[in-house]
Amino acid sequence: MRKHCAALTAFLLLFQSCIKKAPLNPEADIETFTVDPALLTSNVFIDQSNRRIMLHLQASAYNSGIAPVLKLSGGATVVPASGDSIFPKKGPVQYVVTPQNGEGKKTYTVQVVNVGNWSFNFENWGINATDKYEYTLEADNSTIWSSGNPGLALSGFPKQPEAYPTHSTPEGYQGKGAEMITLKGTPLSELVGIRLIAGSLFLGNFNTSAVFVNPLAATEFGQPYVGRPARFTGYYKYTPGAAFQDQNGNIIAGQQDKCSVYAVLFKGPEHLDGTNILTSDRVLASAVLTNGAASSTFLKFDIPFTYLSNVPLPEDLRMTIVASSSSEGDHYRGAIGSKLVVDSLRIIPQ
Incomplete structure (x- = not known):
């Protein structure tokens, strides 16, 4: 019996010794x-x-x-x-x-x-409680797009969504889309020489405090972007208005209006605006719809980004997408009645 107890004790001591000597985990994943x-x-x-x-x-x-x-x-x-x-x-x-x-x-x-989710289908829209213009919403109800609507609300536009130049349409490529129309200026806007107002939509903010001082600076373009974009894709259809006019309201015979759709990658953190979005030395790459031709049905576009240099990109980047029913609308030139619809816009990374 004593021999059995001694053997058991020895076994337990050996087992305990083995436990004590078990190595600690070396993994660090x-x-x-x-x-x-x-x-x-x-x-x-x-x-x-x-x-x-x-x-x-x-x-x-x-x-x-x-x-x-x-x-x-x-x-x-x-x-x-x-x-x-x-x-x-x-x-x-x-x-x-x-x-x-x-x-x-x-x-x-x-x-x-x-x-961010760089795919935009324009299915969700909100309505400003005071001025009744529409604005596009993301799936989480955040707002990263803007338009000229907030500024136009100060110039006497009727307080109803369809009266503004930028609003939703049920006739998108798939479901709803974003519609922009070039409209005649209001009596108040014409007092400051603005006789034509193009519909516009862009990633960024609209600074209403600058609208009467420097309207082009009111469009603050850009949202944070990480990575290196390869292509800008989407769908658009465009109907130009009947008569192209200059900033003074004079009809320019033989000239047809064109739409404007483009994406720009630039160095942050400050915004670019309507005075420098295509000319600033902070622009790193762009993808521009070059023809903007008329089409009664949706056309697909797939535009590679053109980089201005091969240097490594900085860490702080901004991306904007800009669309307008009149390509010269920022200078109040275009055709009243021009209509642009965009849908299913994508920024595709490398």
Whole structure:
């Protein structure tokens, strides 16, 4: 009996010794990186080979930060901690993972591949409570597009959506679309020499405080963009008005109105505006619909971005898309009645 007890004791001691000597986990991986799906435009991808965490964020998430939840290798710890808020907009974010055994730390870098959903179908619209003009909404009800409507509300336009030059139409390429019409100026606008008003739509903001001082500067173009765009695609149809007129209201015989549709990538953080969107030395690349020809049915366009140089892009980028029912509408030239409809616009990254 004593021999059995001694043998059992020896076995237990040996077993305990084996447990004590079991090595601690040397792995230091971020196995999952979970972000609220409402803040993403595509799935998170972890590139384990290069230790990169690649994110496609909604613009609101890029601006206000995210609080990812991480799953790590067994026993590992991480800084910043799982659940802590991070702010990729302010600069590179790195996670340092320490394995259970304390040796061989790994550093993962968060890379924002893109900001926002750069596909625009114009299905959702809101109506300004006071002036009753329409504005396009994203799926999360955010507003990243603007138009000249807020400024025109100050110049005596009737307070009804269809009276403004930019509004929704049920006759888009698929479902609703964005419609722009060139209209005759109001009595108030004509007092300051504006006899023609083109419909316009653009990514950015409209600064109503500048509308009577410097109207072209009121269009503040650009939203944050990350990455390198390859192509600008979409659908448009266009009917030019009957008679082209100059800024003084004189009819120019033989000249036909054209629409304007283009995308511009430029260096941030400041906006560009109607005075310099195509001429500023901060412009890095553009994709321009060159013909703007008349078509009673939708035409597809697929335009590659033309880069002005081969130098690496800066970190702080802005992208705008601009559409107008009269290509010279920024100088109050065009044809009253010109109508442009755009739909299914896309910025496709490289």
